[in-house]
Amino acid sequence: MIQTNFPLTNYNTFRLPAVAERYLALTDLQQLTDPAFQRAPALVLGGGSNLLLLEQVPGLTVHVQLGGVAPVAAGAFPAPGRRPAAGWHRLPPVVVRVGAGVDWNQFVRFTLDRGWYGLENLTLIPGTVGAAPVQNIGAYGAEVAERIEAVHVWEYGVGPRTLLPDDCEFGYRDSRFKSEPGRFLITAVDLRLNGDHTLKTSYGAIQTELDRLNVQQPTPETVALAVTNIRRSKLPDWFFLGNSGSFFKNPVVPLAVYEKLRATYPELPAYPVDAAQVKLPAGWLIDRAGLKGVRHGAVGAYQRQALVMVNYGGASGREVLAFSEHVQAVVHEQFGITLEREVRLLGKTA
Ligand code: EPU
Numbered sequence: 001m002i003q004t005n006f007p008l009t010n011y012n013t014f015r016l017p018a019v020a021e022r023y024l025a026l027t028d029l030q031q032l033t034d035p036a037f038q039r040a041p042a043l044v045l046g047g048g049s050n051l052l053l054l055e056q057v058p059g060l061t062v063h064v065q066l067g068g069v070a071p072v073a074a075g076a077f078p079a080p081g082r083r084p085a086a087g088w089h090r091l092p093p094v095v096v097r098v099g100a101g102v103d104w105n106q107f108v109r110f111t112l113d114r115g116w117y118g119l120e121n122l123t124l125i126p127g128t129v130g131a132a133p134v135q136n137i138g139a140y141g142a143e144v145a146e147r148i149e150a151v152h153v154w155e156y157g158v159g160p161r162t163l164l165p166d167d168c169e170f171g172y173r174d175s176r177f178k179s180e181p182g183r184f185l186i187t188a189v190d191l192r193l194n195g196d197h198t199l200k201t202s203y204g205a206i207q208t209e210l211d212r213l214n215v216q217q218p219t220p221e222t223v224a225l226a227v228t229n230i231r232r233s234k235l236p237d238w239f240f241l242g243n244s245g246s247f248f249k250n251p252v253v254p255l256a257v258y259e260k261l262r263a264t265y266p267e268l269p270a271y272p273v274d275a276a277q278v279k280l281p282a283g284w285l286i287d288r289a290g291l292k293g294v295r296h297g298a299v300g301a302y303q304r305q306a307l308v309m310v311n312y313g314g315a316s317g318r319e320v321l322a323f324s325e326h327v328q329a330v331v332h333e334q335f336g337i338t339l340e341r342e343v344r345l346l347g348k349t350a
Contacts, residue, residue, distance in 0.1 A: 002036075008057065012048035013126055015242035016317045018347055020061035026101075027065045029187060032154045036060065040156050040182035043346055046128035047103065050135060050244055052324075054317040054347035062185070064130050068099040069110065072149075072190055088117060088219060093195035095149050100130025100186045104137070112224055116193040118147050120224040121200050124231045126238060126245065130186040134177040135342070136170045140227055141203030145170035147191045151177075153184040160187070172279070173249055173342060199223050205230050234305045242311030243302070247324060248282045248339040261335060282331075282339050283307035289330045299323040318349055 006023030009015060020043070024036070031037075042059030045051075072095040094116055098107055104127050108119045121142035131137075132144045133151050148170075151163045163184075169176040177184060199218055201207050209226035210218055218226075236243050250271075258270055258278045265288065270278040286292065286306035293303035298315035300323070302308040309324055328339050 002060070006061070008045070008048070008053060008061070011045060011063065012051045012053050012244075013238035013242060014048075014052065014244050014311050014315075014317075014320065015238075016053045016311065016315065016320065018053035018055055018057055018317065020057045022060045023063065024060060025063045025065050027067075029066065029154075029160075032160075032185070032187075037154060037185070038157050040185075044185055046100070046131035047126055049126035049238070050131065050343050052244065052317055052320055052341070052343045052345045054321070054345070055349050057347040064128065064185070064187075065101040066099040066130070066187055067101055068097070068188070069102065069107065070097050071095070072097050088115065088194075089197050089199075091115070091117070091194035091197070093192055095190050095192050097152075097188050097190050098129045099188050100128060102129045103127075104129055104132055108224075111193055112221060117197050117220040118193040118195075119144075119191070120220040121203075121206075121227055123224045123227050129189050133168060133170075133175055133186060133189060135173045136175050138173065140206055140230075141200040143170070143172075144191075145175075147193065149190040149192045151186055152188040152190070153186050155184050156182070172252070172273075201226075235308060236302055236304075236310055241302075242313075242315070243308050244343045246282070246307045246342050247309040248286075248307060248327075249342045250279045250282050251285075251337050251339060252277050252279050253337065257337075280337070281307075285331050285335055285337060285339070286327055289327075289334045291327055291330060296323050296326070301327060317345075317347065321345065 003023045006020045008018045008020055041062045043057055043061040045061055045063045105124055107129055108123045111119055121140040122137060122144060125137050125139060133148060136143050136145045148165050151168055153161050153163060155161050201218055201223060206226050209229055215222045252273050255276055255278060262268055269281055269284055273279050283306045286301055291301045292306035294301055297319060298312045299319050300310055302310045309320055331337060331339055
């Protein structure tokens with residue numbers, strides 16, 4: 001049933017006040033045969049964790065609440081309680097189909113509880129399973145695309161389709177679902193776990209945290225614990241402090257630009273992308289521009305991770321946008337680099 005003037009404040013992790021002109025909870029695939037799904041709604045809402053909402057969202061907002069977790073090819077699953085002598089890193093692959101509306105972190109916990117491995121570095125990321133392929137969520141050296149077998153979609157005006165990884169054009173925080181907005185609604189995702197699994201512990205602070213925990217032989221569970229501890233120490237919990245995670249993407253720049261900056265800032269971190277480009281941490285640039293912990297009214301750059309814009313309570317989308325534009329201007333002024341928003345801006349002011 002479509003509702004009108006539906007408040008979205010509790011459905012976006014920034015906790016920005018916004019009202020959907022029309023709102024529909026999508027709980028059943030059958031609903032997709034409604035003529036409303038011949039074309040894309042204004043907003044397909046998952047966990048609302050990557051959104052910057054202005055006051056009014058005109059048109060139809062569809063809140064994806066499709067649940068369900070099921071094995072694909074059940075024969076491939078190891079018998080309960082039996083683990084091969086070879087250990088966790090040689091467990092046979094399992095493929096799990098997950099409804100788009102399932103909470104990502106709850107699903108990650110669910111897999112770890114069952115001894116299905118591969119998502120441990122992506123623990124504690126807010127949002128839903130259906131949103132994960134859209135921006136190819138990634139953290140601590142892992143990306144969801146590495147685990148995707150298939151993405152089940154509703155193609156507006158066409159019907160149900162299954163896209164294979166090659167069809168999805170995955171990139172850094174990018175996919176076809178982003179470059180062709182308004183074409184597909186993700187209904188479920190098939191994820192492949194186990195197999196020839198190796199742990200990723202070399203990124204960032206993982207190894208340091210494992211050392212601190214006195215873990216000599218890491219397992220997927222202890223890596224998940226390390227990631228949880230690191231995220232909790234740096235990233236604000238949206239439950240208490242509204243935010244949308246990384247507000248900007250890490251900019252990818254030509255090697256020559258990096259070399260020039262490094263002459264002035266020898267400690268500037270950089271991650272290789274290819275022979276000609278590197279990725280620079282936007283958080284470092286914002287921090288170094290003196291904006292870490294800076295607050296304008298109810299909005300600010302978080303004091304422990306400058307890339308995260310936070311709502312200290314009562315901020316409007318317009319205020320967050322204004323502050324973020326200030327950050328972009330200051331960073332551009334100092335480094336000549338244009339920061340691109342990672343969060344999606346939507347709606348209009350009254
Ligand atoms: N840094 C600073 N000051 C800051 C923040 C960062 O100097 O205020 C420096 C750090 O010391 C480090 C570098 O910048 O040298 C990178 O920082 P960090 O490891 O925290 O990662 P990030 O590049 O800022 C990315 C993702 C995060 C993800 C982490 C961990 C993007 C845009 N963000 O952040 O993803 O959790 O790596 O893998 O790629 C998200 O997308 O919402 C998100 C939180």
